[in-house]
Amino acid sequence: MRRKRFYVALLALALSALVLAQGRYQIGTPLSEQEVQEWNIRPSILANGVGLPPGQGTVDEGAQVYATHCASCHGATGEGGAFTRLVSEPFPITKEVDSVDFAIGNYWQYATTLFDYTRRAMPFATPGILSNDEVYAVVAYILYQNGIIDGSEPMNAQTLPKVQMPARALLELDPNTQKRFPWIRLP
Template sequence: MSASRLFWLPALAGLCALASAQAQTYGLGQALTAQAIAPWDIDVAADGAGLPRGRGSVAAGKLVYDAQCAACHGAKGEGGIADRLAGGKGSLATTKPVRTVGSYWPYATTLYDFINRAMPYTAPKTLKPEEVYAVTAYVLHLNDIVAADAVLDAKGLAAVRMPNRDGFVADARPDTGPTARRP
């Protein structure tokens, strides 16, 4: 038997033993139910698939924004200790691009998704769907994308055409299309 086989046989045996040990059940944890997973199954696709029921107006969004967002993002989305949200229109092709919701983001639905998952920074996932729709409407209004009297729901939000939508290259992988969802 060659020296290399003498090396690899014990290594292979060790890997098999490790795999066998990892397959053991230790009686910890429990199987997750659909009910336990539901509060975390909140992903929203670019086409709006996954958006919940609800609706929110720009006016209601201003109230939520003032209470929950302005301290970090500025009174009008101009930025503060957190990113700037408004402005930057037409700046991406310049030497000093300003990346904001209105100048950079390709889909309004992903704005909803981000706010829903991560905001407010000190208490993520605490806003109700109506509050998230409202803040989304307000931030879109700050960027002159929706009118002051706009009221957004799942259908209306998915229909919003962002200024930089065509500024991105589509992902050609078959599992990432606009309706690709996990099983």
């Protein structure tokens, strides 16, 4: 029995030395400093617009960016496709509303969050490829499609924080539970 334990311990020691000597898993390649900086987007965009980068975009420009980079997943006008729909009527979220009906127009509380998320995570297959101007433009287009803005002025660091999202009222806490959505159970 002792001999068996000895060999098991010896085998474990040899395997750990092998892993340490050759690298942990031997998959992937180390990132260069330039690659790290491309993904290290700072600062995050706050609800009041602090951290928004320079640039601007119009609804018409956004329609072109959307058609090129977004329509294949979210539908031609944002009504939904392979992925989540982006456009909806600004109806209130209640217990009866299925989460598949949540969209930017009825669920997102801040337009600046839409900019930050789009800049970091979209398009899905190639996140981060959009310039700041393109992100401003596609955000303007999506807000216009949801009926939140009239599209008369360009979207930029000054105009975006002023957009009043219909779902802003969802930030009110339920008086009984002190939660925003007491009926939603998160895992």
